[in-house]
Amino acid sequence: MPIDAEKALAAEPRSSRIGWDHKDVQLYHLGIGAGSDPDRADPAVDPHELRYTLESRLQVLPSFATVVGAGMGGFGGLAAPGIDIDLAAVLHGGQSVRVHRPIPVRGSAVQTSKIAAVYDKGKAAVLVLRSEAADDEGPLWTNDAQIYVRGEGGFGGERGPSERVAYPETAPDHSVRRPVRPDQALLYRLSGDWNPLHADPEFAARAGFDRPILHGLCTYGITLKAVTDTVLGGDVTRIRSYRTRFAGIVFPGETLSIGMWTAENQVRVEVRAVERDNAMVLGDTFVDHA
Incomplete structure (x- = not known):
């Protein structure tokens, strides 16, 4: 099931409205190990875990951007025109997040997803799936997911960075x-x-x-x-x-x-x-x- 790089890169971006509140942020932070016991008087435990778990003190780790909207902002690009692949051949090769300003504890934004690059590694292809979110005040974050697709290389494209x-x-x-x-x-x-x-x-x-x-x-x-x-x-x-x-x-x-x-x-x-x-x-x- 070959990749048509030219078609994929030319496809119109997909946009959707996403929203989140303190419960989504708290659940994410708990999911990455925050607040296992924030009240313990143990000097080996960060005494400030409540900044990740208590709504009145809450701040948002930028990696939260990878799960907002059920984490489908970037991976939705796998359904783009020109991308017809076996999901069993897909591996998540890398991830980057750039925040343009701190993510608010509660918010609503439009998230836009597209194929930003397609690289030919010979025996495999690498897709760069980009999702960008912006609210009424402007850009919030940019996510790039590097997706390694086994068996989909050899189409004559650029090899890309390695x-x-x-x-x-x-x-x-x-x-x-x-x-x-x-x-x-x-x-x-x-x-x-x-x-x-x-x-x-x-x-x-x-x-x-x-x-x-x-x-x-x-x-x-x-x-x-x-x-x-x-x-x-x-x-x-x-x-x-x-x-x-x-x-x-x-x-x-x-x-x-x-x-x-x-x-x-x-x-x-x-x-x-x-x-x-x-x-x-x-x-x-x-x-x-x-």
Whole structure:
């Protein structure tokens, strides 16, 4: 089922109105591990978890933009003209979010989705699905999802970027561990990603896994929260953009090791799964900030 890159890129963007309130924000934050016990007097626990869980103190992590409208803003582009693919061949290769201003706790916006790029990797194609949201005050965020489609390359298109970032040889400036609850995927999927791969053992087995895996975007959110709390003083308004490459999977119940290298206005991040010999989970990951 070939991809017609020219037709896909020329297709009219799709627009829909989306809305959210504090309950959607709180549910998302809980889904990425916030507020497990915000009242514990334990110095190892961030005393400010209520900024993610209590409506009177609430702020919004920019990664929330990946789930607003049930997370279909970008992935709706898979139904664009010129895109006729087997969803079983689709992998989420990378994600970026750029916020134009802080996301309000309650809001309504028009989200527009389109195919922004199509790359020919030979044995596979990479689609860049872009969704942009704006409200009455102007642009809110831009999401880019990089979708890897096995078996759909070889159509003669541009190969596109393929650089890998070399990490510093020095130890991270900060290193934290974040446990993933055994039921984390079941909670996270309530924000709109109902893929049975993350809940149904039989479906996961058909996909080649011995048990359901965690959503990549859940790991993405867990990581941004860790960076925000560790480097940015918990202030989400300092975040400008956040991008990653999904380098591996996470199973619920595992522990994430998150290494951070700080530079002026940027944090470089690497995430590994502790229980599987520190297997790489997120690579080429950057948080740009004020």
